[in-house]
Amino acid sequence: MAKPVEKSENNQIDKLAEAPLEFVKEGSQFLNKCKKPDTKEYVKIVRAVGIGFVSVGVIGYAIKLIHIPIRYLIV
């Protein structure tokens, strides 16, 4: 009974050691299969996200500006 258990444990250790390698291999295979964006598409997306991010940020910062007089008032 003892032997097979030991063997499976060994197997598990082997698997544990192999797991990162396997993971990297699968990952890089996946990356190779991936469709990469062309420059035009990329610029479009960066611009869209950039505009969205900055406009939301500016609106948020406008609210944050209210804090300056409030802090002045209460400190």
Add this chain to the structure above:
Amino acid sequence: MNTNYNNNIYPLNQLRSIMSAATPPGGQRTLQKRRQAQNAKEKQLKQTPASTRQAGHGGSSNSILKVYTDEANGLRVDPLVVLFLAVGFIFSVVALHVVAKVTGKIF
């Protein structure tokens, strides 16, 4: 539950054969039964959804964390009321500051 109940009622001839043969515990049959039970369990596990979305009611998706999907029992409030109360709460803290400053001590 159900299977146990069924298993207890043997047809008469089978019962007789069990009595005479007196099969020892374990063996092929129990194994098979165990496997069946495990299969049933797995199947049930597969059927019980792991998340609200898997049950088909919205909720968190692969890239979104969403907590509130159903209207639970509780103190029902309108969203507008929440917004106003939130602003009111914040202003009351500001007022607290002002009071503390005017009276010159922190309570």
Add this chain to the structure above:
Amino acid sequence: MAGFRLIDVVKPFLPLLPEVEIPYEKVPFDDKIVYTIIAALIYIFGQVPLAGVSKDESTVKDPIYFLRGVFAAEPKTLMEFGIFPLICSGLIMQLSAALRLIKVNFKLQHDRELFQSLTKMFALLQYFVLTNIFIVSGYYGENLTIVQIGLLNVQLVGAGLVAILLSEIIDKGFGFASGNMTIETVVIATNLVSDTLGIAQIKVDEEGNTEARGSLINLFQGLRSSNKTFLGGIISSFNRDYLPNLNTTFVVLAIGAAICYLQCLRVELPIRSTKARGLNNVYPIRLLHTGALPVVFGYVLLTIIHLIAFVLIQCIARNDPSSIICKIFGHYESVNNLLYAPTFPLSLLTPPRSFANGLLSQPLTFVVFSAFMLFNAIWFASKWQAISGSSARDLAVQFKEQGITLVGHREQSVARELGKVVPVASTTGAAILTVASVGGEFLGLKGKAAAMVIGVTSAFSLLEIISVDYQQSGGQSALAQVLGAPGRF
């Protein structure tokens, strides 16, 4: 289903828990935008200084400074803990329900409601516990009076309730998809703008000289400042470490651009309709299938560890380097009179404050911190993709409902084919995203790198939902017309 279930604990508290009503009818697109923005703005407005904090400088500094950016938290304000409790309870509850640690039957409405209320109560409880941890630690000052303690509790737990309800409003259909992620994204965007263009003047030395918070504004001010040379102004705007500098701004922007690139990476599976001939299309599986959640999860665990350490070191051992607890876990050292930097071994899980400093004084951190984050992210991604309702099997069911199938495969084998792609995409994406955020952190960004990674990735996830919503509303949006963006999303 007999026996004790954790979700039943919440039953006696149900009448006390506020619950935002679900909209009676579908909220129009424009209203959703307005609700979303107002809720997020109220959250930002909530960053008001706490009342009742002792005026003298406390010796206890901020122990979680590098986690604040990620959870939209501002020190010594109402949003002291940000939305950490919300995200923590949401993620951990849903994960443990899926791993069957909590028994919930999501098919039953009653169970779902209880589970949801439990999540809310857990978040509220965290606000309460965190508040009192910080009070006991002396973070708000030593020798607080009982009134001060009461006031701090009311303020911080109340603010927590406000944050919960704001996110609930968005979750329930008055906004887009996820309140937590919306609030987080908006706050991260605001912080980015404030760190770059912020005009608030902050006192930087004893003489009363002030510098602008924003790195770009600081550069312009430095150019015509009277107390600095021209060159000195430029150099200081790149190098100052007490406020955001231009270097960090550039790194953060570069990370944002890199995330945009990663977001575009996808495997396109050819699909065809089973009903009509010749209807061919592609179904994209993104590299970042699980979005920002794996990184968020890593940071949740990191925060929990640091909070427990804070309790042990500060509340129990009083940060006394000679006590036994501090010898085991390390103690805190005050930096710039602003931050608490832990020493070895807790420093292993703390990103360095600058790259050079980290390389010299804590080289092991680079290995341990990245291993910790990577392992968590990958583990989480592999679990989450299976449970979140977008696993290969769920997608296959969706395919079947919509009458589409993968080209070259029978309907029955769709799940298996997707199963080859989806888990790999999730884990690989999680790993790459973690590398991006951890790499940025090692440059000494104090949480800004991770915040940017999470912010941009969440923005993409939300944008996807918003654009679908926009198209479903038939593009009939007055707001979009005003903004001059017809279908640009």
